[in-house]
Amino acid sequence: MTIRDFIKEKRAYIVCHLLVAVMTILMLAALNPAGGKAFAAVIGTIYVVGALIPLAMEFKKKYAFYQTLVSSFDRLDRKNLIAEMVSEPDFYEGALLHDILKTSNKACLEEINQYKNKHDEYREYIEMWVHEIKTPISSSKLIAQNNRSEATDSMAEELDAIENYVEQALFYARSSAVEKDYLIKETSLEKPVLAAIKRNAQQLIGTGMSVATDDLEKTVYTDTKWLEFMLHQIILNSLKYANEQDAHLKFTAAERDNRCILAVTDNGLGIPANELPRIFDKGFTGTNGRLRGKSTGMGLYICRRLCEKLGIAISAESIPGSGTTLYLVFPKSSMTDII
Structure with a gap:
């Protein structure tokens, strides 16, 4: 957040207070109190300063929060953890944003875990299927070897090709978690x-x-x-x-x-x-x-x-x-x- 962005966001607030300050000065000048126009200008200035001080304090808090938020987000590899890296601010919009990010991250992690569990179950099924299918393949190859003919030799070659594709499926399923094996x-x-x-x-x-x-x-x-x-x-x-x-x-x-x-x-x-x-x-x-x-x-x-x-x-x-x-x-x- 820049000072320009903040002023743009608060332009209605600033315009209203400036109008009130101008009207106050004009009214005091018209009433012609002791001190005249100088007194009216002093009162108007005090009013404007009093309105700007809380505005400056608000900008300081928001600027610090959003700068920390952006810089932390840029440094993070896992962007969904941004809410864990930033402290909850003490102004309403920031606290609301922080709460939404935290809730969103929790929902995201839950969904990721669901897909991860499904992926792990599928991988385990593939591994189990591969081990089960190896038995009939080995049996078929043994039968072909014990009954040698041109047909069984051709069948043995095709069984070798099937065995290779089955092994590919096994290694592909395990390739996402090689460190476990x-x-x-x-x-x-x-x-x-x-x-x-x-x-x-x-x-x-x-x-x-x-x-x-x-x-x-x-x-x-x-x-x-x-x-x-x-x-x-x-x-x-x-x-x-x-x-x-x-x-x-x-x-x-x-x-x-x-x-x-x-x-x-x-x-x-x-x-x-x-x-x-x-x-x-x-x-x-x-x-x-x-x-x-x-x-x-x-x-x-x-x-x-x-x-x-x-x-x-x-x-x-x-x-x-x-x-x-x-x-x-x-x-x-x-x-x-x-x-």
């Missing part, structure tokens, strides 16, 4: 990389994609399970967009300053330059995804969310027609710094 510990990059390669071995062999690793004995602080899932998604992407001949995939680790970089490089279709900044966006499939018709646009999006939670930087570079490299950058620090 992760275990940060010192680990060699070789372990999760080899586990992800082994998991996808059948598809890699079926596609004819060769795999190479180099210098993976580097140590990082991360959650092995979540990292293995991310590597699994990256490998699946490489498989989706692999060349029909001489396809290969390479995992390389290197240390730079205070970080460790894991690079996953393929020689697939590559990504157009105008689409590269969007590959981590939710639901983005791109030109290659539409051509091959195998993309949901969720794999790399979930990877990015998990990386944000784990303190890992993820980026990509690509040359259309030559391949793509995805980088996972781990901070070389203690796990307490990551947490």
